[in-house]
Amino acid sequence: MRHRLVPLLAVLCAAVAACGRDEYEPGDGDEAFCSWTCAIFTLQWPGGFCQSLDNASLCQIPQRVSTWMIHGLWPMNVRECCGCWPMFLSDVQELREALENRWPSLLKSRSGFHFWRDEWEKHGACAACVEGLNSPLRYFQTCLKLRQYFDLHKVLEGGGIRPSCDRTYKLTEVQDVLFPLVGDKCEIQCVKDEQEREVWFQVKILLSRNLTVGCRGHGAERAARASTGHPCPARGTFYFLPINHERPLRPCG
Ligand SMILES: *[C@@H]1O[C@H](CO)[C@@H](O)[C@H](O)[C@H]1NC(C)=O
Ligand SMILES: *[C@@H]1O[C@H](CO)[C@@H](O)[C@H](O)[C@H]1NC(C)=O
Numbered sequence: 001m002r003h004r005l006v007p008l009l010a011v012l013c014a015a016v017a018a019c020g021r022d023e024y025e026p027g028d029g030d031e032a033f034c035s036w037t038c039a040i041f042t043l044q045w046p047g048g049f050c051q052s053l054d055n056a057s058l059c060q061i062p063q064r065v066s067t068w069m070i071h072g073l074w075p076m077n078v079r080e081c082c083g084c085w086p087m088f089l090s091d092v093q094e095l096r097e098a099l100e101n102r103w104p105s106l107l108k109s110r111s112g113f114h115f116w117r118d119e120w121e122k123h124g125a126c127a128a129c130v131e132g133l134n135s136p137l138r139y140f141q142t143c144l145k146l147r148q149y150f151d152l153h154k155v156l157e158g159g160g161i162r163p164s165c166d167r168t169y170k171l172t173e174v175q176d177v178l179f180p181l182v183g184d185k186c187e188i189q190c191v192k193d194e195q196e197r198e199v200w201f202q203v204k205i206l207l208s209r210n211l212t213v214g215c216r217g218h219g220a221e222r223a224a225r226a227s228t229g230h231p232c233p234a235r236g237t238f239y240f241l242p243i244n245h246e247r248p249l250r251p252c253g
Contacts (some may be wrong), residue, residue, distance in 0.1 A: 031141040034129035036075035038215035041146050041205045044071045047241040048201025049106050049162055050249040052191040052228055060108050061248045068182050069151045071202065073133075073143050074103075074123045081126035087117050091136040099140060106248075116140065130209060142211070150205060155181050161240065165252035168237035178203070183213045190232035194250075198238035202229055 045068055050059040092099060096112075105115040124139040133139045156162070159177030162168060174188055182205045189202040208215045232238045244251035 007249050013134070034078075034126070036078050036126070037209055038076045039127065039207045039209070039211070040074045040076060041143075041148065041150065041207055042071035042074065043068045043147070043152060043205070044106075044202045045069075045200060045240070045243075046106060046248070047243040047251055048191060048199045048239075051193040052201050053107075056249045057249055058108055061106060061243060061245050062104055063245055064101060065104055065245075066243055068203075069106075070143055070147050072080075072119045072123055073127065073139070073146065073207075075127045078126040081122060081124075083121060083125075085120075085125045085128065085136075087120045087124075087136045089113050092116065092140050095137070095140050095144065098144050102144060103140075132211075146211065150181060152178070152181070152203060163240050163242040165239075165242065167236050168239055170237050171232050171234050174200075174232075181213075185214050188232045189229040190238050191229045193239075198233055198236070200238050200240045201233060201234060 007094060041065045043145060046061045046065050049061070050056045053059055089096070099116060102110050103112070103116065105112050105130065107115075117140040120136050120139065124133070124136065127133040128135070132142050156174075161174060161177055173185075175184070178186065178188075182203070187204040187206075188200065189204060191201050193199045196250060205213065206215050207213060241251045
């Protein structure tokens with residue numbers, strides 16, 4: 001694992017080095033939302049995203065989207081973010097293209113910016129007491145670096161795990177391939193599609209406050225499980241469906 005740590009820290013230091021003087025300074029009363037010890041970095045697979053919606057006709061996969069995308073970086077066990085730090089598109093203007101490419105909205109009714117702003121207000125603003133996450137710009141920069149580092153596609157491809165309409169995978173097989181990159185505390189998440197098949201759609205990576213892989217914080221295991229979808233079944237198999245821009249819900253026809 002040690003050799004993995006170096007590039008991760010290198011990219012994060014690059015993010016931190018961009019710090020200016022307009023940093024967030026924690027003051028009285030910030031403890032409740034700044035006291036997190038663990039965070040979850042969630043990546044979603046567009047080939048399974050539509051299946052995760054109650055109303056699948058609301059989803060779309062833009063043409064440029066062809067691999068794992070960011071869902072969010074979520075500090076755990078924070079009571080609530082203060083709604084006191086509004087975010088504007090101008091805050092992330094310089095990252096806009098990168099965000100459109102790596103953190104797109106897959107909902108027809110929501111623009112990329114609305115997705116980012118929701119994530120910032122729900123999660124980012126409570127991460128803001130950590131250096132490198134202490135403004136919308138730095139939060140999104142750091143997330144983009146994390147996405148670059150956690151290149152699931154490359155590792156899966158190297159391990160022979162490819163999207164397929166026919167082949168199914170076992171949880172242990174996927175975990176073994178991903179282990180060197182994400183450790184053993186990550187959650188491989190599935191949803192059930194229309195045909196009641198288990199379909200892989202998300203990976204949740206547990207991180208420490210310093211954004212290294214893994215975390216021993218209390219409640220980490222519990223909170224890691226609470227969200228849409230469920231852990232892919234430990235018994236049996238699941239699908240890793242291809243991305244189909246024309247038929248996002250039924251990629252295999
Ligand atoms: C799903 O969304 C579409 C588009 O907004 C809408 O026309 C349809 O009624 C919705 N279906 C359900 C079951 O809510
Ligand atoms: C990051 O935090 C974890 C948990 O607190 C700690 O074990 C680890 O040594 C830290 N790593 C670095 C590089 O600071």
